[in-house]
Structures are given as C-alpha cells and as structure tokens.
Amino acid sequence: MLPQGLKRRALLAAVAATPLLPSIVRAQADWPNRPVRIIIPSAAGGAADFIGRTLGRFLEPHLRQPVVIDNRAGAGGVLGTEAAKQSAPDGYTFLVSTNSTHSANEFLFRRLPYDPVRDFAHVGLLGTFATIAVVPAEAPYKSIPALVAYARANPGRVFFGYYSSSSQVPAALLKARAELDVTGASYRNITQIVPDLISGQIHFAFLDALSAAPALQSGRVVPIAVSAARRTVQHPDLPTVAESIPGFVVEGWFGLTAPAGTPRPILDRMGALLREAVADQAVSAALVRQGLTPGFLPADEMDRFLVADRERWRDWVRIAGIQPE
Structure with a gap:
C-alpha cells in the first residue's frame, strides 16, 4: 500500500496528465x-x-x-x-x-x-x-427496347438529363451497353430536370421515386423501368432494365x-x-x-x-x- 503522500502525488500527476478529460466528458454527457x-x-x-x-x-x-x-x-x-x-x-x-x-x-x-x-x-x-427511367408522356417510346430503337433511329439527337451519380451512371450505362449515340445534359439539381423532361427538351432520365412522384402522378412523365436487380415493392408492374439488358443493375x-x-x-x-x-x-x-x-x-x-x-x-x-x- 502506498503511503498517503505518494498516493496524493500520484493522483495529482494523473489529473495533470489529462487536463481536458473532465471538460470532454462533461460536454459529451450534456x-x-x-x-x-x-x-x-x-x-x-x-x-x-x-x-x-x-x-x-x-x-x-x-x-x-x-x-x-x-x-x-x-x-x-x-x-x-x-x-x-x-x-x-x-x-x-x-x-x-x-x-x-x-x-x-x-x-x-x-x-x-x-x-x-x-x-x-x-x-x-x-x-x-433504385432509380426510375422516365420519359415524357407524349414520347413515342414507352419501354427500354422502344427507347433504344428510337435512339438508334435518331443518332446524336437524343438527350438525357442527370444531376448525380444515381442519375448519370445508369443513363451512361444504358448508352454504353446498348451502344447508343445519345448526349447527357448536367443539371445543378433534380428539380430542374423534370420541367425540361415534360417539355421534351430532354428525352429520358433516371430519377429517384420521390422527385419523380409529382410528375408521375400528374401523368406528364411516364415510368418505363427501374434500375434495381428486381422489381420493386413500390412499382411491382414496372420492369427492370435488366429484363431488357441482362446484368444491368445500379442501386x-x-x-x-x-x-x-x-x-x-x-x-x-x-x-x-x-x-x-x-x-x-x-x-x-x-x-x-x-x-x-x-x-x-x-x-x-x-x-x-x-x-x-x-x-x-x-x-x-x-x-x-x-x-x-
């Protein structure tokens, strides 16, 4: 057992070695x-x-x-x-x-x-x-195969919009896998894409379900596929892109x-x-x-x-x- 004086000096040394500990502990506790x-x-x-x-x-x-x-x-x-x-x-x-x-x-x-x-x-x-591939309601293509056929018939004249990796990568993958001559247009955020999609300035986009919801509910844009590995609970009747292009999955x-x-x-x-x-x-x-x-x-x-x-x-x-x- 340490003498009382040594115990006191050991305690003081320990406190001096950790001067910030009480304030850190107190800040976390509060x-x-x-x-x-x-x-x-x-x-x-x-x-x-x-x-x-x-x-x-x-x-x-x-x-x-x-x-x-x-x-x-x-x-x-x-x-x-x-x-x-x-x-x-x-x-x-x-x-x-x-x-x-x-x-x-x-x-x-x-x-x-x-x-x-x-x-x-x-x-x-x-x-x-997963994201949803959407097209204007008046577009003549209402499926991935139809979109691919339309893009091949109109090389260099089809555009897609994107604002993040979740919207850019699946569209670019579709372009690469289907060997399409289409062009991406970068947007600052997702809310800017939907108006251009509705007006037909861009021909398709991959959007998250929430951002696409108002336009989908209004009928001004149409969903044609999801980028998930399997059909989703939210859209059980909507095919996956992989059903047309095997192995296509982006989540x-x-x-x-x-x-x-x-x-x-x-x-x-x-x-x-x-x-x-x-x-x-x-x-x-x-x-x-x-x-x-x-x-x-x-x-x-x-x-x-x-x-x-x-x-x-x-x-x-x-x-x-x-x-x-």
Missing part, C-alpha cells in the same frame, strides 16, 4: 444542449431532403433539441459534403451521405475537396434505392455521417437513434413510399459495405465510359 444540424447535399424536394427532414422530425423529441435542416446543393453533392467536412466535429453537425458523396464521386471527379474515408465518421446506413443508398473526430459516444447514441428510426413503423412506411428499401447497418458494417460499394461504382463508371470532370 450533448446535445443546442440545436443539431443535418446537412442535405442536394436541393429541397429531393429524396435526400425528404429523408433528412423525416429523420429530423423523429430525432427532435429524442434529442430534446431542434434539428435544423441545411440544404447545400451543387456539384453532385460535393458542396454539401465539403461543408460537413469543414464543420467542427463536436456532435452538432451531421450529413445525409449517399452513394454519390461517398462512393461514386471519387471516380466522377478528378479532384475532390474531401476524402470520403479519412474525413468522415459514419453513424449508420438507412437503406438502399444507391442513404446514410448518416459526421465529420471525422466526432466523439464516439455521440456517434453511438445517434446510431442507436438511427436504428430506432428505421425500425419505427411510421418512419419505415414513409421511406418505403418514397422508394427506399429500409435496412439499417451500424457504423462498422457501413464501413465494410462502403469498401465494396466503392468498387461497384468504380466498375459502373468505367463500363459507362464516364470521364472524370
């Missing part, structure tokens, strides 16, 4: 004591925006703090993701991460202002989704991510809440209605999922022949 921000790397009205707002409404009563939605659209999610990277890793900023921000952009851009692995800590995966995902260095206890608590959200019947039903297949993965499993997902997007971008911007 979290959150002010509003929490969720950055959406796209415009209001899209799928990521819907998911972020749905998640925010679920989180507010559990966190007992307001959840502020911060839309940062542009550059295929790069602007919003960079803003998340530059935010303080204090547990008050999160990002709705996507296959664009953390898988595909690495191969679509020559230089990214962030590292999708090093600069972030993941909270969890919410689920996966995306949504998750929640924080700046690297965010304290692990906060990430764990938010991860537990994310799991509860996905399991919540009302939240899950809302996500399904908007085209998402809910499937929670915790942070460690999401990390492993993304290793394989980056390879998938690398292959899809290569096969599609997309040159990095």
Whole structure:
C-alpha cells in the first residue's frame, strides 16, 4: 500500500496528465444542449431532403433539441459534403451521405475537396434505392427496347438529363451497353430536370421515386423501368432494365455521417437513434413510399459495405465510359 503522500502525488500527476478529460466528458454527457444540424447535399424536394427532414422530425423529441435542416446543393453533392467536412466535429453537425458523396464521386471527379474515408465518421446506413427511367408522356417510346430503337433511329439527337451519380451512371450505362449515340445534359439539381423532361427538351432520365412522384402522378412523365436487380415493392408492374439488358443493375443508398473526430459516444447514441428510426413503423412506411428499401447497418458494417460499394461504382463508371470532370 502506498503511503498517503505518494498516493496524493500520484493522483495529482494523473489529473495533470489529462487536463481536458473532465471538460470532454462533461460536454459529451450534456450533448446535445443546442440545436443539431443535418446537412442535405442536394436541393429541397429531393429524396435526400425528404429523408433528412423525416429523420429530423423523429430525432427532435429524442434529442430534446431542434434539428435544423441545411440544404447545400451543387456539384453532385460535393458542396454539401465539403461543408460537413469543414464543420467542427463536436456532435452538432451531421450529413445525409449517399452513394454519390461517398462512393461514386471519387471516380466522377478528378479532384475532390474531401476524402470520403479519412474525413468522415459514419453513424449508420438507412437503406438502399433504385432509380426510375422516365420519359415524357407524349414520347413515342414507352419501354427500354422502344427507347433504344428510337435512339438508334435518331443518332446524336437524343438527350438525357442527370444531376448525380444515381442519375448519370445508369443513363451512361444504358448508352454504353446498348451502344447508343445519345448526349447527357448536367443539371445543378433534380428539380430542374423534370420541367425540361415534360417539355421534351430532354428525352429520358433516371430519377429517384420521390422527385419523380409529382410528375408521375400528374401523368406528364411516364415510368418505363427501374434500375434495381428486381422489381420493386413500390412499382411491382414496372420492369427492370435488366429484363431488357441482362446484368444491368445500379442501386444507391442513404446514410448518416459526421465529420471525422466526432466523439464516439455521440456517434453511438445517434446510431442507436438511427436504428430506432428505421425500425419505427411510421418512419419505415414513409421511406418505403418514397422508394427506399429500409435496412439499417451500424457504423462498422457501413464501413465494410462502403469498401465494396466503392468498387461497384468504380466498375459502373468505367463500363459507362464516364470521364472524370
């Protein structure tokens, strides 16, 4: 047993060696004591925006703090993701991460202002989704084979619109696999595509179900196929692209991510809440209605999922022949 004097000196030495520990522990124990921000790397009205707002409404009563939605659209999610990277890793900023921000952009851009692995800590995966191939209601082609035939009969005069990897890659893959002479038109966000599609300025696009929903409900655009491996619950009568072009599958995902260095206890608590959200019947039903297949993965499993997902997007971008911007 140490003499009393030595015990006291040992205790003082331990305290001196960890001067910040009490304040760090106290800050984490008090979290959150002010509003929490969720950055959406796209415009209001899209799928990521819907998911972020749905998640925010679920989180507010559990966190007992307001959840502020911060839309940062542009550059295929790069602007919003960079803003998340530059935010303080204090547990008050999160990002709705996507296959664009953390898988595909690495191969679509020559230089990214962030590292999708090093600069972030993941909270969890919410689920996966496929996109819907849509055409103007007055178009003479109402299926993938008919669209392919139309494009071959009109080389160089058919255009598609895209705003992210989920919309660009399947369209470019269709172009490559069917050997079509079609041209892509880049848009800042998804809400700009639908008017040009309705007016016939572009001939087809791959859109997420949520963003396409108003136009589909109005009958001004028509769905012709989904990019999933199998027909979806939301559109059981809609064929997959793979039914016409074997092996054609492109699926995306949504998750929640924080700046690297965010304290692990906060990430764990938010991860537990994310799991509860996905399991919540009302939240899950809302996500399904908007085209998402809910499937929670915790942070460690999401990390492993993304290793394989980056390879998938690398292959899809290569096969599609997309040159990095």
